[in-house]
Amino acid sequence: MTTSRPRFSDPARTDTRTDAGTDRARIEGRPSALPLAAYRTAVALDEPFRPSAAAAPADRPDEHVRTALGLLGTDRAMSRLGLRAGSLRDLRHADAATARRLLRAVLTVRPPGPLPEGAEEAVDRVLGTERRLRPGVTASHLPTIEEEFPGTAFPAARHTALWRGDITTLTADAVVNAANSALLGCFHPLHACIDNAIHHAAGPRLRDDCHTVVTLQGASEPTGGAKITRGYHLPARHVLHTVGPIVDGRPRAGDARALASSYRSCLDLAAEVGTIRTVALCAVSTGVFGYPKDEAALVALRTVADWLDERPGRFDRVVFTVYEDADESAYRRALARRTRPSAAPR
Structure with missing residues (x-):
């Protein structure tokens, strides 16, 4: 079925996130978000991606x-x-x-x-x-946290995994992208951020879809919200784009709520797509966006554990994907604890 798409405009070169104060102000209320039903057809979410040309010979x-x-x-x-x-x-x-x-x-x-x-x-x-x-990794084949961390008190250990690697090589039903509020990806050539890496591997249709979504929404994506598109040339079939908080100094209570909201929004949105059974999360808001890695890992673990406890059996595997040694170490420290993590902030 052919659908009309919003006209493309030439956006300003905005690859910045909303400032921390705006982030906190937005999360104190409910993020104004376009529901999936309002853009699902516009981005052909349920249609398989068929490239316009076959892959080139490997030697050419x-x-x-x-x-x-x-x-x-x-x-x-x-x-x-x-x-x-x-x-x-x-x-x-x-x-x-x-x-x-x-x-x-x-x-x-x-x-x-x-x-x-x-x-x-x-x-x-x-x-x-x-x-x-690119060498690929299948999310459903990764060892679970229960298998890797015997004796961990993490309640969702049987249905989650911790994996360090390039998320653009992960075969999953959906992967999470730490996006900016414009959702259009990073506009800085060769910038070493996950937003840039995902848009590069997926191809220019990903930016087109994000533009379609934001145009239909009529506003930038609020902190703590998420949108979903197809994954195009990624091995993952879908991409969940979420905007996490920017932290300057120590995280406040509102920052923790915003980060938890980002993870919940991704899981909620993925659950609306019946074919999604495996989800790979990234370390939202860490690195240049300032959220301390140890505290961010705890928020992610708590939020996912609470979500899976409330919806048992919805996903076969949720993967905590990290890229840097410091991120992996933060998760390993949290998972080595013998006490059950407290509830996620709301």
């Missing part, structure tokens, strides 16, 4: 990278990189790694909207090949 990805760059050479994104129109057409002297970084940068700064003629197929070939070449 460089050729398709250069083809994609040539087709994007006159795109409006060029000015955002300080390049003149048409400057990408001649890449004979660029090595393969440089060409690929440049393609990633172009797609990172590019606003939502249709690609130039032929570019969608070329980008699909590149991203499809990269997905095939």
Whole structure:
């Protein structure tokens, strides 16, 4: 079924989050959120993703990278990189790694909207090949926390897992993205954030869908809320985009409630999609967004345990996904405790 989509605008280069004071003010009330039913059809959430072109042969990805760059050479994104129109057409002297970084940068700064003629197929070939070449991990095959931490007091240990790795390689029904309030992804080329990594691996349709959702909502995404889209070139079928709090200094009670709300919103939303049985969470609000890792891990564990206790059997596996050693250590310290964690903040 063909659906009409909101017109694309060229958004300002906003990749910033709402400030901490605004975050706390919003979470004190209920986040104003567009329900799934209001955008589910607009983003074709329940339709399988069918790329416009098959993945390129594994021994020829460089050729398709250069083809994609040539087709994007006159795109409006060029000015955002300080390049003149048409400057990408001649890449004979660029090595393969440089060409690929440049393609990633172009797609990172590019606003939502249709690609130039032929570019969608070329980008699909590149991203499809990269997905095939990335080693994958299946969420349902990961050892449970009960198996990894014998004697843990964590009440949801039988149905959860802790995994350190690249979330863009995880085969799950849904993965969580720590998004900004615009939901459009990171616009900083090669920035090492999860938002950038997920949008890069999924491809430009992810930004288009997020733009559709925010346009229908008529406002930015409130702190503690979440939205869902398809995962496109990710091994995960869906992406849950949530906006966590930004913390400056020690977390306040409102920050803990906001972080717990982010996790609950993701689980609530995933539960509305009947085919989702495995969910991979990321460490929302940690790192550059300031939430202390040990305290953030406790909020995540408590919130998930409470949610699963209230809805037994809804998910087969919930994975706490971490990328850095410090994040994994924070979860390991929390899970090594022999006392049951207190209830999540509400």
